């Protein structure tokens with residue numbers, strides 16, 4: 140019998156509401172299998188931690204995260220802790236990523252169910268069949284390079300810096316994830332090698348690492364500007380794995396995430412190494428951080444109408460990537476699909492407000508639990 | 512009687528073909544008005560200049576550009592001068608921008624004609640009425656900051672650096688362009704101030720410059736990641752002027768440019784100061800560079816099927832912004848609209864291959880000249 144410890148960070152705004160539904164799902168999985176135990180522990184993080192402890196990432200929260208098998212987060216931030224404040228929730232998020240060495244951000248963008256195609260801002264014939272996974276380097280580049288406001292505030296700079304080792308390790312994560320598909324996904328590496336020195340290093344190391352260690356994978360290189368075009372004009376061309384550095388990944392993963400229709404539907408994972416998978420026998424768990432991609436949505440917080448699907452699917456990613464529980468992950472995903480699918484294909488067609496429906500957060504959770 | 516000297520850089524691939532149609536339009540305007548003379552001089556630039564002179568921006572071309580009233584470019588680059596080459600066409604483009612101090616890149620993204628709505632990858636109800644102008648800082652930031660490949664190629668970095676003066680001057684160009692609309696356009700300033708020091712300087716200087724010098728303009732601040740989302744999910748929210756730094760502008764201007772359906776339709780201007788306009792009485796011409804946003808399209812070069820509209824509309828921007836010939840600019844734009852518009856609204860509905868039609872480059876040019 141195996142026991143796992145999952146730290147839960149509900150956070151701010153709609154965070155606690157969507158987290159409540161995802162933890163129901165995890166509890167159900169724990170209760171319904173004899174040789175598996177998931178222990179869930181909530182901790183303060185983000186704006187609410189600033190209010191209570193004076194900092195977004197209290198020592199106790201960080202320690203719990205470091206000792207956990209995985210972390211499930213809701214969302215952080217809100218108007219109360221705006222840019223004018225010295226201490227802000229996103230500082231906690233950046234510090235947590237760095238402290239746990241979460242260098243690989245994984246963001247799938249595909250349709251959880253065919254019946255959601257009509258919610259895409261793209262024409263259906265363009266959006267149909269989109270199935271991209273953005274893999275973003277998360278603790279290097281402009282986000283953590285040397286920065287300064289100089290000379291009486293007269294100039295300011297940030298540094299986009301990468302080392303060979305940083306590019307190698309994120310390339311390996313991309314390769315491992317590409318290998319979980321059958322046939323393996325192509326890897327589209329995105330940079331600005333026609334202008335930037337760091338991009339030339341990026342391109343060189345990605346090419347060499349894959350050629351040496353994963354020669355079976357198909358690789359192409361894209362420029363970041365034309366990638367931003369392709370995502371809108373012909374996204375299927377980028378199906379597979381999109382591998383890129385931190386700042387480009389921040390922009391492109393958000394751009395891809397609007398294609399499937401609602402931000403409320405999409406999960407994400409931030410990892411400190413390649414995930415558990417059949418192609419990765421040397422997997423050693425190190426705590427990954429799982430969260431929906433949407434924000435804290437202060438405008439609808441407390442109303443009970445937020446879409447919990449992104450958080451529930453994040454819990455599924457947690458089961459798969461950090462705990463190696465592929466079967467359970469698939470069961471959760473299938474249950475979500477059934478709840479979202481139209482009656483015409485045997486589903487319940489449940490829709491929260493972000494998808495123009497009037498199902499509540501709890502109703503969605505109820506139905507997923509029921510189907511499961 | 513006024514005489515203007517326009518340097519023409521046909522460049523590579525389809526460049527010479529589309530330029531030929533735009534220069535016909537400029538010659539017609541020159542010939543048909545008694546007190547206006549446009550003198551057009553072609554020079555080598557880009558890949559063809561590498562072949563002939565060993566460098567993409569020969570001394571003679573640079574000198575001619577510096578002495579011109581305006582520059583009209585086709586497009587540069589091609590597989591023959593790929594990333595493996597030491598001397599590449601885009602180096603010429605970056606050097607020309609820097610040498611002429613072209614710090615303001617102006618890229619409108621709107622539908623030249625309502626009848627083009629069906630070519631957008633976005634659903635018509637989302638794309639309809641999109642009318643954005645991206646104003647990108649063009650000779651600062653990551654593109655020109657200190658960069659290095661260090662320590663046996665083990666790390667590499669680029670620097671995103673901005674000074675107060677650089678942000679002030681691009682803000683003033685954005686303000687002048689916002690003022691040409693009636694009512695003045697709102698300005699959406701885009702940065703990553705929640706992470707980057709250079710973005711915090713950017714936000715502060717944009718805010719102070721507009722508050723002091725253009726208090727009548729409406730300003731909001733957007734983060735670059737959520738801007739990348741909005742451009743796809745709700746682009747009308749960004750109607751008006753999108754003001755941003757070089758790297759973000761490279762990505763976002765390309766993203767916006769796929770909304771109007773074909774890259775072949777869109778013009779651009781790169782300026783060394785605020786353009787000529789009624790709100791800018793202190794305008795002193797300094798050579799601006801005008802070019803379509805599409806590339807050299809080697810796959811269709813020489814076939815005579817490229818869309819010349821982007822280049823013809825770039826010539827219209829040249830007339831407006833560098834020569835102050837607003838009336839003539841509008842006449843060209845109206846002629847293009849008439850040629851593109853469906854018969855149902857009194858147009859000719861002429862379409863080149865990029866829009867699924869079979870009109871040739873020359874036929875488009877013929878019709879624009881005829882209407883004009």
Ligand SMILES: CC(C)[C@H](C(=O)O)[C@@H](O)C(=O)O
Pocket residue numbers: 229232233389705706736
């Ligand atoms: C909140 C912010 C610092 C963060 C980032 O830029 O990484 C967010 O946009 C994200 O993508 O998770």
Ligand SMILES: CC(C)[C@H](C(=O)O)[C@@H](O)C(=O)O
Pocket residue numbers: 333334364601604605761
């Ligand atoms: C060719 C390249 C250097 C250039 C840039 O990145 O500025 C191009 O993408 C552009 O936007 O004009």
